[in-house]
Amino acid sequence: MAGQRVRTRFAPSPTGYLHVGGLRTALYNYLFAKKMNGDFIIRIEDTDQSRKVEGAQRNLITTLEWAGIIPDESPEHGGNCGPYVQSERLHIYAGYCQQLLEDRNAYYCFSTPEELEENRQLQLKQGLQPKYNRKWLPEEMGGSMPSSEVRKKMETGSPYVIRMKVPDYVSVWFEDIIRGPIEFDSSTIDDQVLMKSDGFPTYHFASVIDDHLMEFTHIIRGEEWLSSMPKHLLLYEFFGWEPPKFAHLPLLLNPDRSKLSKRQGDVAVEDYIRKGYSSDAIVNFVALLGWNEGEGSEKEVYSMQELIDRFSLERVGKAGAIFNVDKLNWLEKQYIKERPAEKLVQSIRPTLHTELEKRGTMMPLERITSDEYLTSVVELMRERVGFEHEFVTFSSYFFFEPESYEEEGLKKRWNADTNDLLREFLPYLESLEVFSSENIETCLKEFVAPKGLKAAAIIHPLRLLTSGFSFGPSLYHMLEVLGKETVIRRVLHGIEKITVPA
RNA sequence: GGCCCCAUCGACUAGCGGUUAGGUCACCACCCUUUCAAGGUGGCGGCACGGGUUCGAAUCCCGUUGGGGUCACCA
Structure with a gap:
């Protein structure tokens, strides 16, 4: 493992749009890989056929690339460890499953979903923890099911799943890069289904096989996977494989601190794209949700390259972070300014x-x-x-003529003389050879001074008539940009339209 | 409920035994200013609680509380 080229992955299931939490997971995987001069890979986990959504894979990859997260290997980019779509790797899983069966680390289970549910209810009623009752654990593996029964079921073509045999009372331990040592007791975990009755592997099985075969050195994923670590670790042990390093990221949260979900705001990256957020701001924002460079740094605005240069898994926090749009908005403004x-x-x-x-x-x-x-x-x-x-x-x-004039502004800035004043001022503007902000400003001030009026008396009405609003950029500069013709036209039109408020 | 994870301002966080607990967003005030922004200055606001350890704990340990995740033939 030492000296090995770093390889990380983002492994979404093609069930819909890219979730902002998923974006962050992908980003951290990408940043870490690039920081270490390694490779970032996308793998599609489509082992649940029923949830597969057409076009989701394309969409996921497009969105990641929009964010600047370009994979070195993926279903669309190819690579030496393909195929990168799990439904195309079924034969691989079948082989490894066979090995588990032969080594007596897995067994056939013919319990129907109804039976399982019944059993679950019963255990619940008895106040027990729901757990598979190991009905089909064969005699030779320490269970009570005679192999003749298994053979009989097999011959009648009954549907079955394959379960892993979790050893009793062993302690499973590993060191999480972010969280430190974590220990589990095998007695608390179930005999996980490895192969479903439709012949597809479950996530747990497929991901372990693929993570090994695709030679990932670091698995960086959401905290929701932490509790399935013992199953995964046991599988590595069964196969005699050295597990990769693991880093479980804190979750992104709703304002009420539950796991970030729809119904409490937007969770799809596409939602934010549609609203007009730039990838610069989104990436920057999401990167800071759980990571910071520490050491007294007060930097808030990071480019992708700066993130790559400074990222480290050790500086990822442990606690969940609320996805707060205020900061995102501020970041977006920073980028527009720059x-x-x-x-x-x-x-x-x-x-x-x-x-x-x-x-x-x-x-x-x-x-x-x-x-x-x-x-x-x-x-x-x-x-x-x-x-x-x-x-x-x-x-x-x-670009367009004002369709209306802000009422608040009119009320505040108009009086009986305003229209006449503007009418009188117009020729002065018209006479300007060069319609520049400086000239407009001097012109306006020279017009207003002998009358003992403040510049504001004409500045505000002028803004209102030319823009329709009481606020905006520097008036003189705005008028210069609009140009003489437009300004005169709008003022004339405005004077016609506006009647002095009583 | 079992198992696992987590806990510093409203939010994101710095802090890794001795700090007036720092920064950013948001909010408020003032300054700048023709307006609105931007910018500047200042303010509000936090170590969940209880025990230890220590000369000294936000920091280390234990517990409590609180929050979250997970307990599928979904990922």
Whole structure:
């Protein structure tokens, strides 16, 4: 094991969308592998045919790649340890199962689900812990079932499962990278089903076989798997394999501290993508949910590369963490503030075009879709938006005429003279040769000074008429970007429309 | 209920025997300012409890409480 190349895996079942908890598990696996110059692999655990969802595999991988988590091996990328889909490895499991049977570490069980349930109820009624009663444990393995009975059932073609024979009263011990030593008593665990009656392996069996065959050095997975460790460890022992190192991650929690689940908010990564979160922010946020670099670091914003450089499993916490959107929102803003304008421009274009198709604009199309124009908008708005799409939706006045004027603003900023004042100011604006923020500012101040008025008397109404809102970026800069024509048109139109509040 | 895991501000966390218990988000106030943001300054707010060990415990040990996970022919 020493000196071996690190290999980690993310092994989702294709039953739906990628859960944010799954994203974090995948991320930690990825970060650890990359930090150690190793490989990160995706394996699909589709041993439950009934839960399989069409397209889920594709979706899982696409979403991970969106997040920047690119596998070195996967069903879609290939690799030397394939196939990477468990339903294509059935013959492998069958072989290993046969070995277990021969070594008397596993046995056939013909109990029906109804029988099992009945037994369970009975035990419950007697105040006992529900546990398989080992009815079909053969005589030669210490049970009470004669092998003739087993053979008889076999010959009649009765459906069966194969169970592992858990040794009585042995202590199973291992050292978790995150949690330290953990010990279990085998008497508390059941004779786990290894092979289901449909011929498919259970998770426990398939994952142990594959983890070994695919040569993973570290298994990093959610805490919900901690309690099945003894079963897995016993299997490694049966086969005489050296188990990999294990790290069980703390769970992601709902605000009420239960395991993060639907019905208490969004849990699918796609939900957050749809809302407009960037992979930068999501990855950064999720990485910090359970990990920090410690040593007095006060860094909050990490790129993927920085995470790779600094990640370590030893610094993953033990306690569950609540998925709190406030911090995510803040991170998203940090990234928007830092992101190069070209990138922002590029990413808002699609939103802009769909909006333009829907609404139509009075502004020159070539101008408002130009790099130059969009860059100005982005620079003016980047500290004021929470999501990239808000460059278009939240500040739509850069592209469309205001459809209404904020009522609160009107009430506060309008008086009987306002319309006349604006009408009088218009020619001054119109006379500006160069419609720059500096010129607009001087012009406005020179207009207002002799009247003994404050600049605010005209600043606020001007903002209201040109944007429809009482808030926004620096007025002079905003007007410059909008351009003389648009500004004059909007003011004129506004004066017509607005009647002075009584 | 059995087994297992966990426990520092509302949230994410630093802390690994001696700190005025630090940072970030959120919240509040002030400053900056034409508005809104951004930014700056400050504030609010925490070691679950009880026993030990120790000259000294947030830190080590035990217990209590609380929370979570898991007990499937699901993963």
